[in-house]
Amino acid sequence: MAKVIVALTMSLDGFIAGRSDAEHPDGEGEGVRRIFDWYFDGDTPIRPYQEAERRGVPVPPFKLAAASAKVFEELVDSGGAVVTGRRTYDISGAWGGNGPLPGLPLFVVTHRVPDQVPQGESRYTFVTDGIESAVKQAKAAAGDRWVSLMGSSVPQQCLQAGLVDEIQIHLVPVLLGTGIRLFDHLGPDGIDLELLRVVEAPGVTHLRYRVVR
Numbered sequence: 001m002a003k004v005i006v007a008l009t010m011s012l013d014g015f016i017a018g019r020s021d022a023e024h025p026d027g028e029g030e031g032v033r034r035i036f037d038w039y040f041d042g043d044t045p046i047r048p049y050q051e052a053e054r055r056g057v058p059v060p061p062f063k064l065a066a067a068s069a070k071v072f073e074e075l076v077d078s079g080g081a082v083v084t085g086r087r088t089y090d091i092s093g094a095w096g097g098n099g100p101l102p103g104l105p106l107f108v109v110t111h112r113v114p115d116q117v118p119q120g121e122s123r124y125t126f127v128t129d130g131i132e133s134a135v136k137q138a139k140a141a142a143g144d145r146w147v148s149l150m151g152s153s154v155p156q157q158c159l160q161a162g163l164v165d166e167i168q169i170h171l172v173p174v175l176l177g178t179g180i181r182l183f184d185h186l187g188p189d190g191i192d193l194e195l196l197r198v199v200e201a202p203g204v205t206h207l208r209y210r211v212v213r
């Protein structure tokens, strides 16, 4: 049975994007460059993206420090499906039809199903009947692998609904001061976490937690 993970890059003060994210359709909004530097500051490529590139699929030129590459590649290799919100989909330009990882099925929660979707390697499903439905469909697609949640509203809704098993934070030592917060609107009761792993790497600390239920 698939499990659900929130795996995102975050500033020390809790932001996953800067204040002007939507003004940059390529996803290069202010703050984004600073929190994603660790993706490009090393010399280790990520195998599944290299393979996609060899197939002629346009992918980000990931080059990570060795310690970060190990964490990132493990996440990519274990991924079975992605659930995201409509804003992330729009800001990324629908990833040109190839999703965050070419070939991985993508589920987009939205009230507005687009008329046209770019054609690429990833199968896109637009889900209009709520977050539980999106996660259920993504789990079915993922099989025994992980469902990864993107953006901030989808992880928040899933945390509130008790649908998240683990959280992987790539914590970047920068204080953005403003932007889109990951852990807002979680309700009054709090959520307990158990620390599973800490990996220190240049420009980023990788923290993995289990959600205690």
Ligand SMILES: NC(=O)c1ccc[n+]([C@@H]2O[C@H](COP(=O)([O-])OP(=O)(O)OC[C@H]3O[C@@H](n4cnc5c(N)ncnc54)[C@H](OP(=O)(O)O)[C@@H]3O)[C@@H](O)[C@H]2O)c1
Residues within 6 Å of the ligand: 007, 008, 009, 010, 015, 016, 017, 021, 022, 027, 084, 085, 086, 087, 088, 089, 091, 109, 110, 111, 112, 127, 128, 129, 130, 131, 150, 151, 152, 153, 154, 157, 180
């Ligand atoms: N740091 C990282 O690792 C990372 C990774 C991914 C994304 N991001 C950033 O995250 C930001 C986007 O996050 P966000 O929270 O603002 O937006 P989002 O979650 O991507 O999208 C929110 C939108 O999705 C739709 N939606 C959400 N829940 C829904 C539901 N239950 N039913 C129907 N529709 C629903 C709504 O759009 P409609 O009503 O218009 O359909 C809503 O306005 C971007 O800046 C992106 O770059 C950061």
